[in-house]
Amino acid sequence: MGARQGRVEASYGHDRSWMRWRLFDARLAMLSFVGLLTLSSLGCRDSPLRPVPNCLEGETRPCTVPPCPGPGIETCIDNEWGPCEGYQEPRPEMCNGRDDSCDGFVDNNPLDPEIGERCGTNTGRCSKGVIRCIHGELTCVGAIEPRPEECNGMDDDCDGIIDNNIPEEICYTGPPETRGVGICHAGIQRCVRGAFVCEHEQTPMPFDCTNGLDNNCDGSIDIEDDTDIDLVLFVDWSGSMVRTLSGVRNGLLRFAEAYRDSDRIRIATVVFPDAQNDGYCALLEDFVSPSEAIATLQSLQIQRVGIEPSYQCMYDAAIGLYDLDYRSDADVIFMLFTDEPNFNNDLTQEDVAEAMNELGATGHFFVDPLFQHHYDDIVEQTEGIMEDLEGEYLGDRVLSHLLSQTCSM
């Protein structure tokens, strides 16, 4: 039993070391298989020790190729850096602020064909210059360039015309407070022979009481107001006066307007023919102030009835038939407007002149030249004045005649 047991044990011990071997052998085979499988799966079966690549496929980086400082770009192809592409090669130097020729100097001796050519214009005050390369730009050097036109007798903007293209402006050279007052008004500023001139303006004129205007532009019509005048108007408003009555009315109204505030001038109005008085004379209004006379003067319109008894009207006014309220210290002026001879009574010029002289009245007559000889003696004997009813605008002449009586200029 012991021997058999020993064999069994011996046999058994032999079997165990064989088993160990087999087991080791199987493990080795398994490891080899797994190792081969692993290496095969990594794809490195043929070159498992290849070196690390230079770059990753498609990667880029800047590059330079002397003498120019770049920059170009090189690209990774097949894990190697490819050629430097897009880098600057030396080029002809041009005027552009860059060192094209890569010699280390910017814009040295640039080759632009314009350089050295003349530039600009010799017109007007301009003169030509030469093109040079300045700070990377082709620049006209030494030229006198155009500038905005000024009023100086020179062609500043060099378009060939002296002192043109200057805006016209409103101007006024008088005292500012007189602008737009009376006769004063602004004008247009123009450049004339190198200097500004204010054309068409009107600045204050000297005081002038002969024209019914505010010549000195102080806001009131120029009048002298130191003469007392009782003015009696004798107005023929028959149909034949149709061309002249509006001028009479205009001159009288402007005079009344000028003396609107005066208490030294008074105006009475007699008209003929009068339809309500058998075609004779009628007192339209007794002496009133100029401002009060305005409404009556405006009512002087053509009537178509009656005759023109001009002597009678003046005679009646002189002898007091109308109860006119003459002032003893006033100059009395009889002012007649007619285009007819006297009609229909036995009075003579001497009769009328005598009555007027008795009163101290002077005859200032506006009469059609055809019939002035019917009134000459009255004018002469009363030391009056004869004027034509025809001629230059009657309104202006009536006004200036009246003003010549009220001002001493």
Ligand SMILES: [Ca+2]
């Ligand atoms: Ca350059």
Ligand SMILES: [Ca+2]
């Ligand atoms: Ca010009």
Ligand SMILES: [Ca+2]
């Ligand atoms: Ca100029």
Ligand SMILES: [Ca+2]
């Ligand atoms: Ca004035």
